[in-house]
Amino acid sequence: MEEIKSLYIHFPFCRHLCNYCDFYKSIKEDEAQLEEFESLFSQMSKKHQEILTDNNATLKKLETLYIGGGTPSLWGIEGAKFLGKWMEENNISFCEKNEFTLEVNPGAWTKDGLEAWRNIGVNRYSLGIQSLDSNFLKIIDRVHNVDDVHNTLTFFKEGQYNFSVDFMIGLPFSKKYNRDIISELTEILTYNPSHISLYILTVPKHYKYFQDLPDDEWISDEYTKVAQFLSINGFEHYEVSNFAKRSKASEHNLNYWRMRSVAALGPSATGLIQNTRYRYKWKTKDAQVVEERLSEDEYQIEKLYMNLRSSVGFPIKDQYWGDLSEYVQKLKKDGLAMVGVNKFTLTSRGFLILDSIMDEIFKISK
Template sequence: MSKRIQSLYLHFPFCRHLCNYCDFYKKVPKDSALEIDEFHSYMKAAMIEHENLMKMNGCSWGPLKTLYIGGGTPSLWGEAGSTFLKNLLQEYKIELAPDCEFTLEVNPGSWTVESLDSWEAIGVNRYSLGIQSLNGHSIKYLDRVHTLEDVFETLEYFNKKKVNYSMDFMLGLPYSKETSRDVIDELERALKYNPKHFSVYILTVKDNYTHYAHLPNEEWIEKEYMQVADFLKSKGFLHYEVSNFALPGYESKHNLNYWKSESVAAVGPSATGFYSESRVRYKWKTKEAKVEIENLDEEAFKLEKIYMAMRSSEGLAPELFQGKPGYDQLIEKWKNAAYVEVNPAGHVYVTSKGYLLLDSLMSDLFSLKLL
């Protein structure tokens, strides 16, 4: 019996502008109409390739429980994109489950009401907004193409529609310390627009980054992260993954699949998919609709599963390490330092404070030869 694939990620590679910090695969089209046509041709060829890949791994499409369109700036795909995708899904008989979580990424200043209406007509019921900051200086230093006016126009629209949406925020931004950035004030203002979810990322760049010399130090970033975590939890949000906070019931179902090491299919330039049962990860090439394949052995898969469990509310199940020398003492040490909490059944959950030290916690497990 074939394994049912019920989650799909699609990558749309175009942006209005290339921000100076972003390392996702993307490009600014010189001729939009021509390059969108070429992208559609890529996607058609990729779907043929993907069908073969699925058969090789004994997989078939089940009704999709999650569908996520990321990028790039997918809101630029517009009505042409929603029509193309609707036809593509129909051609391959890919259905959406009645409770499918269908997410579209949207950037301020890069959407129209007509476009979003067309996406909602084919099932989009959740949005991820690339806000990053409600501070005009921070937006400028991040080289974002949108303005604060675009941000508030976008938030007003989504709040008025009462839709389910998430907001991206970034910490550790250039000049944060010099300008005394008040991220809690920004979040207070954001909450007036009733988002159900926040994704809060620490800016990670290479040393040739334009504003590298003006990034805040680790102490500032850790303080900022804990302030945000404590504040959002005080407002009823669950800190259910290192970078993610949700009101109860509004966790990202799609991303939870990654954190639980479950199967997620992917199509699009640079997109990465995973077939859990066959332990196969694949990544799409950007110039041609072909994939590079990585086979995970059982040890690598187990390590990845443990790391993913530690970085989310999945937590560590007691049977993973039961009876192993040093484990109980290590958990007690972590608990005393407030890095973890343990429920009565022995399930271990990393706290907001512990999330900041994940690599160190993994090293502890390695040093005791528990991994």
């Protein structure tokens, strides 16, 4: 029986719906919505046990638990009580070494609420900052302001919390207003985060500011400057969008990039049971899932992509993809990869052209 040691929970409420975000969520207006969500969560939990049983898997001792959204910090004290009781009733506990992450947005938390989450085991926080420039916060429709950001960062620094900061580049009007991303990050580092996630804004063509997005050259330059700056300041670029101080990488997210099993609960949450290649995505209104069995080709392609986008790396000689030695040496020569004894990993420059590298590997392996 496979023991799954990672769980993702999706909390689907926010104070405000930002104009760029495509995660499933709705505006939290009253406590009745939370009661409905918790009822749905309990129903999903029962269905989830059936899924685990059917795939000869179990969920008992967790190495990682990640609560994302949405804005999970809005769940507050009652949410911590609910989840603590749910874990107890379902005999779910933590391994001695574990990582329990809660996403927090500026202006959407209370001291008592965070204390309640800490009491049930949260030991890592992901703060949705996105920018320290008030103009860009307005452009991307964030409901918090710069004062909310600094108040949040000050609280987490003074409390010596282990926290990550989410930042975005490639924002609308960045080129026009000459956004100084390094200045913003310099200020962020004074608060001593252990981890920084840096996402390139990706939006559909109907996005209201689509025509105002910076060009690829600007984004590439912005990304490269950030990677160099954070490297100088002691952060390892261990995944396309993630930088961490020593031993502070997100263990939960590394499980995705290693293609390990991750269980999931909550509307739109997606889980994977690795041994049976079974992927499931929860529907948003009832306790039912959309199921998928990955074929061998689908699994191997996804494994290649997930491994290469992180420091997990990929074998130079692989049973499925063959001998990549010649191509890997070319990548190394071009400064796009670092080569070890049996595997290779991409550099920051390599991450930027990951899709092109994947295409080339497809050609070589045909």
